Amino acid sequence: MRGNPFSTTAAPPLSLLIDNCLRGEEASWALLWPLVVAASEGPLRQLVWASQLDPGVVEDLKQELYLYLQARSGARLRAFRGRDAGQFLAFMRRVSRRYAGRRLARWRRVAGREAATGRAAALRRATAPTEGQVAAVYRDLVDLLSAPEREELRALLEREDGAAATDRSTRRRVARLYRRCAGGLL
Numbered sequence: 084m085r086g087n088p089f090s091t092t093a094a095p096p097l098s099l100l101i102d103n104c105l106r107g108e109e110a111s112w113a114l115l116w117p118l119v120v121a122a123s124e125g126p127l128r129q130l131v132w133a134s135q136l137d138p139g140v141v142e143d144l145k146q147e148l149y150l151y152l153q154a155r156s157g158a159r160l161r162a163f164r165g166r167d168a169g170q171f172l173a174f175m176r177r178v179s180r181r182y183a184g185r186r187l188a189r190w191r192r193v194a195g196r197e198a199a200t201g202r203a204a205a206l207r208r209a210t211a212p213t214e215g216q217v218a219a220v221y222r223d224l225v226d227l228l229s230a231p232e233r234e235e236l237r238a239l240l241e242r243e244d245g246a247a248a249t250d251r252s253t254r255r256r257v258a259r260l261y262r263r264c265a266g267g268l269l
Contacts, residue, residue, distance in 0.1 A: 101161075105157040
């Protein structure tokens with residue numbers, strides 16, 4: 084659409100156009116969407132610029148705004164009570180600004196959570212022993228044990244019934260082996 088997107092000569096009255104959009108008429112959406120873009124693109128660009136994001140995000144926000152306007156059977160469009168194009172412009176500026184503000188805040192929260200999760204994972208990786216370190220300590224432990232104790236440790240580690248953590252006698256045997264070897268490892 085060229086020229087003033089709010090000219091009423093080529094399009095039906097605004098209230099009728101919105102009603103037709105709510106009924107799902109594609110031709111009405113084709114006429115209304117340039118009005119929505121003209122009203123919302125400025126606030127979207129300002130919010131994206133203030134958030135220091137890539138200007139390409141504006142297109143994503145416009146597409147999501149389109150879906151938002153159609154959601155819940157067009158509840159947001161149905162809320163418009165004005166009569167002329169100027170009121171629609173103000174209404175759509177407000178709707179788009181609020182929607183984009185909420186969406187950008189959600190993106191920031193998600194990015195913050197992902198960054199925190201990444202930092203926590205890196206910290207866990209940095210503080211946890213490597214497989215090589217665990218294997219070296221195990222070898223040192225086995226070297227300190229006598230032949231019967233080695234056999235006992237092997238039997239404890241190879242148990243498949245899961246009783247090693249809960250069986251009282253098993254816990255006592257593991258604790259005795261740790262105490263026996265602790266002096267040699269330290």
